[in-house]
Amino acid sequence: MINRREMLARLAALGGGGLLAGAVPCAFADALGAGGKQDERILVVFEMSGGNDGLNTIVPHADDTYYKLRPRLGLKKDKLLALDEHWGFNPGLLGFQRLWKDGRLAIVHGAGYAQPSFSHFTSMAYWHTAAPNSGDEYGWCGRLADTLAPKPIPNYLVNIDTTQSLAVRSRVHTPVVFDEPDRFQRLGLMQERTLLDRVGQSAAPGNASLDYLKQVAQSAAESSVLVRDAWDKYKTPVDYGILPAQLPKVAACIAAGLPARVYYLAFRNNAFDTHVQQLDLHQRLLSYVGDAIHGFQRDLERLGVADRVTTMIFSEFGRRAPENTNLGTDHGAAGTMFMVGTRVKGGHYGTPVSLTDLDEGDNLKFTTDFRRVYATAIDGWLQPGAAKTVLKGEFETLPLFA
Numbered sequence: 384m385i386n387r388r389e390m391l392a393r394l395a396a397l398g399g400g401g402l403l404a405g406a407v408p409c410a411f412a413d414a415l416g417a418g419g420k421q422d423e424r425i426l427v428v429f430e431m432s433g434g435n436d437g438l439n440t441i442v443p444h445a446d447d448t449y450y451k452l453r454p455r456l457g458l459k460k461d462k463l464l465a466l467d468e469h470w471g472f473n474p475g476l477l478g479f480q481r482l483w484k485d486g487r488l489a490i491v492h493g494a495g496y497a498q499p500s501f502s503h504f505t506s507m508a509y510w511h512t513a514a515p516n517s518g519d520e521y522g523w524c525g526r527l528a529d530t531l532a533p534k535p536i537p538n539y540l541v542n543i544d545t546t547q548s549l550a551v552r553s554r555v556h557t558p559v560v561f562d563e564p565d566r567f568q569r570l571g572l573m574q575e576r577t578l579l580d581r582v583g584q585s586a587a588p589g590n591a592s593l594d595y596l597k598q599v600a601q602s603a604a605e606s607s608v609l610v611r612d613a614w615d616k617y618k619t620p621v622d623y624g625i626l627p628a629q630l631p632k633v634a635a636c637i638a639a640g641l642p643a644r645v646y647y648l649a650f651r652n653n654a655f656d657t658h659v660q661q662l663d664l665h666q667r668l669l670s671y672v673g674d675a676i677h678g679f680q681r682d683l684e685r686l687g688v689a690d691r692v693t694t695m696i697f698s699e700f701g702r703r704a705p706e707n708t709n710l711g712t713d714h715g716a717a718g719t720m721f722m723v724g725t726r727v728k729g730g731h732y733g734t735p736v737s738l739t740d741l742d743e744g745d746n747l748k749f750t751t752d753f754r755r756v757y758a759t760a761i762d763g764w765l766q767p768g769a770a771k772t773v774l775k776g777e778f779e780t781l782p783l784f785a
Contacts, residue, residue: 424765427633427646427679427694428524428550431672433655434503435698436712437719438747439665440476441490445469448738456661456706470731475670478624478677479721486729487680489783491720491756493736495749499700501714503653507699511550513754513774523757524645525553526773531644531766532556538606538641543629543648551647559606559643564614564632567607613639621682624674634682637692644765655698661711672696676723684725693724693764693784695756703745704738716742717749720756722783726764732781754778 443449444460445468463471464480472480482488496515500506509515513523521529528540533555540558542551551558561567617635629648636643650672657665676694683689701718717736733751742748758770758778771777 423642423644423691425637425644425646425692426527426760426765427630427692428648429628429630429672429676429694429696430507430548430550430647430649431655431696431698432503432507432649432651433653433657433698434506434700434702434714435655435718436657436661436665436702436715437698437717438702438704439661439712440473440669441466441492441719442471442473443469443735443738444471446738452705452738454706455710456712473666473669475666475668476673477670478673478675480673481677482680482723483729487723487725487727488729489722489727489781490731491722491751491781491783492731492733493717493747493750494697494720494733494753494756495700495717495747496752496754497749499716499746499749501700501716503656503699503714508549510697510699510753511548513757519775520552521554522548522550522552523773524548524550524647525556525558527761527765527769528553528558528645529555530769530772536642537602538609538643539645541633541636541641541643541646543632543646544651548647548649551645557602559610561607561610564610564635567610609639609641610636613641619682619685621678621685622674623678623682624671626671626675627678628671628675630675630679631682634679634686637683637688638686657702658707658711658713659709661706680723689725693722693727693760695760696721696723697753697756701747704741704747705745715746717747720751720753722756722760726785728783728785730783732783751781752778755781759783 438449439456439458442458442463444463450457458473460471462474464474464476466472466483479488496509498516500509511522512519524540532539535555538559540551540553540556542548542558542560544560545562547558547560613635617638619631623631628650633646633648654668680689683692697720698718701715702712703715707713736747736750740748754774755778758774759780761770761773762768762780763784
């Protein structure tokens with residue numbers, strides 16, 4: 384005998400690292416993936432996993448303390464991309480500099496939370512649930528979808544990754560989770576193929592568990608067709624850089640008219656965990672992200688949907704203020720967040736961290752609760768007044784939307 388969870392894992396899994404998972408199956412609409420309202424706003428959440436070093440991302444070149452803390456890792460002003468008289472962009476962030484010049488990049492300083500965890504797993508769970516030093520069964524993006532649409536809507540919440548993020552776990556909605564669109568299909572042994580292909584076709588009167596499996600399987604099959612079709616039809620002349628970081632897949636889904644209001648994706652494999660020989664690696668990683676985000680924004684403009692989409696970028700923590708002995712930086716606390724979009728008022732937000740007032744572990748003290756940025760994305764962009772419900776508390780928003 385196997386339990387219900389194992390049954391779901393075997394019968395509803397999708398190939399290519401993709402799956403469709405959630406607590407409650409979707410109620411099926413006649414047009415499952417069509418009909419995303421053309422005026423509905425969309426939030427794209429981009430995770431820089433590993434703990435991005437904020438100090439060497441947006442560099443305080445006018446602060447001498449920065450160079451005292453980082454005599455070998457400190458980036459000199461003449462090596463930086465111009466930002467303003469106090470700050471400079473890491474030389475890898477040409478894409479961000481272009482967005483800044485267009486007034487479409489907001490920089491949020493000192494993002495973090497009280498009593499920070501320096502564990503990747505724990506801190507990311509806090510960011511995924513918006514519940515630091517506590518716990519929540521559902522992710523903040525999942526709760527956001529539940530608040531925006533209290534009744535299930537197929538394909539309303541999309542997570543592009545090899546496995547489902549806690550951030551999109553929802554009480555109401557079944558997130559669509561996929562990695563490679565052309566391989567988005569059921570996963571199983573060859574000997575199981577006949578059985579798997581039949582799941583969802585036969586009726587199961589009076590059997591709630593089998594009915595649940597049928598609905599999950601049917602929803603998964605229909606969603607996979609929509610995603611593959613969207614990807615097949617999508618063509619773009621826009622350059623996303625060397626590593627597009629899954630963003631063209633988001634553009635393809637938006638162009639195809641999927642009703643998703645929230646997309647969640649990540650720069651994977653803890654890439655920003657730069658403990659050793661950080662300089663060249665960090666610059667290269669930032670160039671990938673900057674070019675991909677810039678390309679995504681240009682692609683949205685090409686598609687005529689840029690005014691409907693805002694992208695939020697974050698990492699689970701920053702790095703310690705001083706460099707370590709391995710020419711890298713160790714896990715820290717406060718970091719930098721970003722918001723990108725045509726409706727974003729470019730500029731600096733939040734209070735910059737102090738480099739002379741560190742905690743006992745030489746960590747930067749956070750100045751902006753990261754949930755303020757979430758609240759801004761919710762109330763300022765998606766639905767005014769919804770943040771209190773989603774975040775289970777009141778957080779002052781930032782004035783970064785026009």
